[in-house]
Amino acid sequence: MFSCTPACLPARLHVCLHVCMFACTSACLLARLHACMFSCTPACLPVRLHVCLHVCMFACTSACARVPLVYVKFGFAQGRSVVVVSHIIPGNCFVLRSSAASFAARLGPFSTPKILQGRSLFGRHILISYIFPTTRFSRQHSTIQFSMEISWSYKKAINTLNSLQTNASALEKQRRHGIDMTQMIPAVQDCLRRINVTQENLKRLNVIHIAGSKGKGSVAAFAESVLRNQGYKTGLFTSPHLIEVRERIRINGIPISQQQFAHNFQILCQDLDSSPPSEGMSQYPTYFKATFLLAMKVFLAEKVDVAIVEVGLGGLYDATNVIESPVVCGITHIGLEHTSILGDTLSKIAHQKCGILKQGIPSFVTPQEHETLVEFRRSKELRKPLCMHLVPSLSSTGDAITLGLSGEHQKVNAALAIQLTRTWQTWMLTKEYGLLERNPQPSQDILPEVILDPLSPAERDGLSTCRWPGRAQVLQRGDVIYLIDGAHTPESCAAMTEWLRSIASPKLETLQILMFNCTGDRNPSSLLSPILEKSQFDMAIFCPNVASLQVTRSDQMNFNISANATQRMQRRAREAYIQLSGSDDSNTKLFDCIEDSINYIASLASPDHPVEVTVTGSLHLVGGVLAVLGAEVT
Numbered sequence: 001m002f003s004c005t006p007a008c009l010p011a012r013l014h015v016c017l018h019v020c021m022f023a024c025t026s027a028c029l030l031a032r033l034h035a036c037m038f039s040c041t042p043a044c045l046p047v048r049l050h051v052c053l054h055v056c057m058f059a060c061t062s063a064c065a066r067v068p069l070v071y072v073k074f075g076f077a078q079g080r081s082v083v084v085v086s087h088i089i090p091g092n093c094f095v096l097r098s099s100a101a102s103f104a105a106r107l108g109p110f111s112t113p114k115i116l117q118g119r120s121l122f123g124r125h126i127l128i129s130y131i132f133p134t135t136r137f138s139r140q141h142s143t144i145q146f147s148m149e150i151s152w153s154y155k156k157a158i159n160t161l162n163s164l165q166t167n168a169s170a171l172e173k174q175r176r177h178g179i180d181m182t183q184m185i186p187a188v189q190d191c192l193r194r195i196n197v198t199q200e201n202l203k204r205l206n207v208i209h210i211a212g213s214k215g216k217g218s219v220a221a222f223a224e225s226v227l228r229n230q231g232y233k234t235g236l237f238t239s240p241h242l243i244e245v246r247e248r249i250r251i252n253g254i255p256i257s258q259q260q261f262a263h264n265f266q267i268l269c270q271d272l273d274s275s276p277p278s279e280g281m282s283q284y285p286t287y288f289k290a291t292f293l294l295a296m297k298v299f300l301a302e303k304v305d306v307a308i309v310e311v312g313l314g315g316l317y318d319a320t321n322v323i324e325s326p327v328v329c330g331i332t333h334i335g336l337e338h339t340s341i342l343g344d345t346l347s348k349i350a351h352q353k354c355g356i357l358k359q360g361i362p363s364f365v366t367p368q369e370h371e372t373l374v375e376f377r378r379s380k381e382l383r384k385p386l387c388m389h390l391v392p393s394l395s396s397t398g399d400a401i402t403l404g405l406s407g408e409h410q411k412v413n414a415a416l417a418i419q420l421t422r423t424w425q426t427w428m429l430t431k432e433y434g435l436l437e438r439n440p441q442p443s444q445d446i447l448p449e450v451i452l453d454p455l456s457p458a459e460r461d462g463l464s465t466c467r468w469p470g471r472a473q474v475l476q477r478g479d480v481i482y483l484i485d486g487a488h489t490p491e492s493c494a495a496m497t498e499w500l501r502s503i504a505s506p507k508l509e510t511l512q513i514l515m516f517n518c519t520g521d522r523n524p525s526s527l528l529s530p531i532l533e534k535s536q537f538d539m540a541i542f543c544p545n546v547a548s549l550q551v552t553r554s555d556q557m558n559f560n561i562s563a564n565a566t567q568r569m570q571r572r573a574r575e576a577y578i579q580l581s582g583s584d585d586s587n588t589k590l591f592d593c594i595e596d597s598i599n600y601i602a603s604l605a606s607p608d609h610p611v612e613v614t615v616t617g618s619l620h621l622v623g624g625v626l627a628v629l630g631a632e633v634t
Contacts, residue, residue: 152266154258158245158554160269164287165558181317181341188322191285191293194275195268197300203325205235205299205307206428208420211315211353212332214492215366215413218405218468219332220310222417225404226462227306227424228252235304237295237320239288239312242470242623244555244633249295251302255633260298268294288312289319306424314342316355328423329356329363329385330416334372335489340521347375354379362386362433364419365447366412367393373446380447386433390442390449391419397452404466406502409495414463415452421459469634470622472499477629479605481612484626486619487527488518494530496616501534510610514540515597515625516573516617524573525580527617532580535614540577541589541597542570545620547627548595556624573617594624 152160192198208223210216217238224236234252241247246261256264268290277283285293292312299307309326311318334350342349350372357363363385365376373390380388394401394411403410426434442449455463473484483503487496514537518524544566547556574588581587591597605611615625 152262154262155554157262157265161245161265161287161290162554162557164284164290166286184317184319185322187281187285188289188292188319190278190281191272191289192296192322194277195271195293195297197293197296199324201300202296202323205296205304206424207323207326208306208308208328208330208424209311209320209323209326209356210308210330210332210420211311211318211356212330212366213335213337213349213353214487214489214495215332215409216310216330218410218413218471219330219417219420220308221405221468222414222463222466223421224250224253224308225466226417226421226459227308229462229465230425230458232305233303235295235299235302235307237292237299237307238310239291240619240623241555242619243627243631244553245291247469247633248291249298251298251304256298261294264298264301265290265294268297285319292319305428311353311356313338314349314352314355316352318355321356324358326356326358326361327427328420329358329361330420331356331363331365331376332413332416333366333491334368335491336526337489337522338520346371350375351379354383357383357385357388359384360386362423363388364391364416364423364450365389366391366416367443370444370446373444377446387436388447389419389436389438390444390447391416392439392443392449392452394418394452397454399455399460401455401460401463403463405468406472407495407499409492409498410472418452418455418459418463419450467634469631470619470626472496474503475626475629475631478602479607479610480601481610482615482625482629483612484615484622486622487616488522488618490526490530493527493616497531497534500614509608510612511539511604512537513601513604513611513613514577515601515613515615515621516540516542516577517545517621518569518573518617519545519620524569524617525576528573528576528580531614531616532577537581537614539587539589540574540581540583541591541601542573542577543591543594543597543621544570545618545624546593547624549593550595553627556620556627558620594621595628598625598628 208220210220210223212219220236220238224234228234234250236250236253237248238250239248244255244258246255246258249256249261272284284290295309296307306327309320309323311320315321315331331353334346334353336344336346336349339349342352346369350368354376357379363380365388367390368376376388392415394415396415403414405413423433426432437451439449439451470484470486475482475484483500485496485499487493512535514531514535516524516528518527545556545558546566547553570590574590577588578584589597589600591600601611601613615622
């Protein structure tokens with residue numbers, strides 16, 4: 001076909017005809033013919049037309065090569081021919097379809113292109129510059145710069161996020177030598193500056209900020225459901241996730257899609273790449289900080305009416321405490337947790353939780369131990385919130401309601417959620433907080449106690465339709481029923497046993513199995529003790545929070561815990577179980593992963609011998625079980 005091109009035509013028309021004919025025949029061409037096409041290019045054409053032709057042919061043959069060409073454009077800057085090509089192959093790598101030699105064959109004696117600039121770590125663009133002779137007969141050179149703009153896949157985004165985890169050895173070193181918690185907030189503030197999010201932006205999110213040792217996720221879920229049922233557009237940030245990271249960021253109760261997560265996280269990383277950190281600050285945030293920053297960007301982009309934000313760890317130095325002007329704050333029950341970081345007494349831990357209190361902002365708390373309430377009162381005097389009131393259980397209203405989350409303890413969480421949402425609504429409607437009716441006969445004499453009015457129909461709907469995976473959840477797979485609760489403090493384990501008793505199976509022949517694990521510096525005995533006081537099991541299985549030894553979701557990879565530490569915890573938990581239950585080794589099993597545990601349990605079950613499995617001790621364990629069982633991200 002090319003031999004039919006009239007040689008007398010001007011170069012521009014020649015090239016146009018050349019390209020048009022190529023486009024017409026590209027459907028039947030093989031990708032390997034691409035390099036051969038350059039032998040047909042007239043030698044007299046200037047380099048920019050060679051480049052245009054090269055890109056056009058690349059576009060035509062990309063379909064034949066089954067390699068997606070995402071984006072193509074070309075231009076000229078500073079005397080250089082600039083070609084911008086987005087060319088993605090599996091794994092988010094890039095290649096040049098034609099070899100450097102075939103390109104150089106028409107442009108002059110040049111063997112290998114010179115790479116002037118490489119790729120950035122997290123940015124959206126990969127820049128590679130090539131130098132070729134300007135003409136076949138000249139020793140002058142032109143630079144052709146390829147800027148690869150990659151649209152990240154969800155897996156790519158998660159792998160990049162995982163690279164921000166602190167590995168187990170580094171984390172252990174930090175624990176031995178102490179962690180400088182005072183640098184946490186400045187680090188997040190610096191990241192906010194670099195991604196162009198101001199305090200004024202955060203103020204527009206109308207944040208409800210929630211801290212606590214147990215129940216804060218449930219309170220956040222209740223609050224979100226109540227406000228959503230009243231017509232508000234909600235944003236919800238919680239941690240940890242169970243199956244996929246995107247569960248941490250929800251719009252109107254629904255986790256953002258994989259595409260939304262990948263797109264927004266890519267933009268976040270680009271913003272961090274394009275703005276250097278302040279002196280003494282890290283280039284990139286840690287895993288949790290990155291998810292929090294991403295949530296704020298998503299909520300701002302979605303223009304939510306309210307952002308319900310759950311604290312990650314503690315409160316005073318938590319990344320979420322960068323929010324300077326929430327609308328209202330809540331603190332759930334305080335228990336002994338993360339003692340190596342937060343302190344080894346209720347008073348010390350309560351002090352950390354009260355770090356979210358802001359001057360002039362109302363705060364509400366659930367019923368607490370006397371030691372905790374004393375610290376609350378001291379923190380109130382120190383931080384000067386508008387108020388700090390205790391909220392009684394929902395039972396005090398006299399309302400008969402079936403909550404969406406099972407367990408008597410959820411009535412306490414639901415009550416706090418109702419008080420937080422009512423305070424939030426009052427502020428949003430009037431820009432005033434109003435006066436609170438106090439209980440003249442409080443249950444304690446340390447903090448004032450509010451009186452809860454009866455629930456409105458919208459509030460009842462919000463509480464009854466609330467769903468929160470991994471908490472008091474029941475799943476059935478064949479002849480096996482899984483009773484799943486992510487209880488991970490002594491108090492929450494005690495509350496879980498009450499839930500277990502309320503749904504106890506009447507079938508005497510049912511095999512009762514406990515699947516347990518705990519993480520961090522938690523004492524397995526303190527968690528198992530309240531469980532075994534009121535529940536009996538025929539067998540106990542101990543396994544790490546590893547879904548499978550074959551294929552593990554990128555979302556569930558955890559580099560914070562070493563394999564040796566995991567095995568030590570399994571052995572400690574097993575020994576604690578044997579001691580507390582009075583059983584022997586024959587009634588316990590150790591497995592290397594959750595999948596092996598699930599397969600073993602399935603082998604024990606039959607229609608005549610059903611099995612009930614209580615899964616508890618760690619939200620990470622719960623997430624792994626849900627993933628192996630094929631539960632959906634909801």
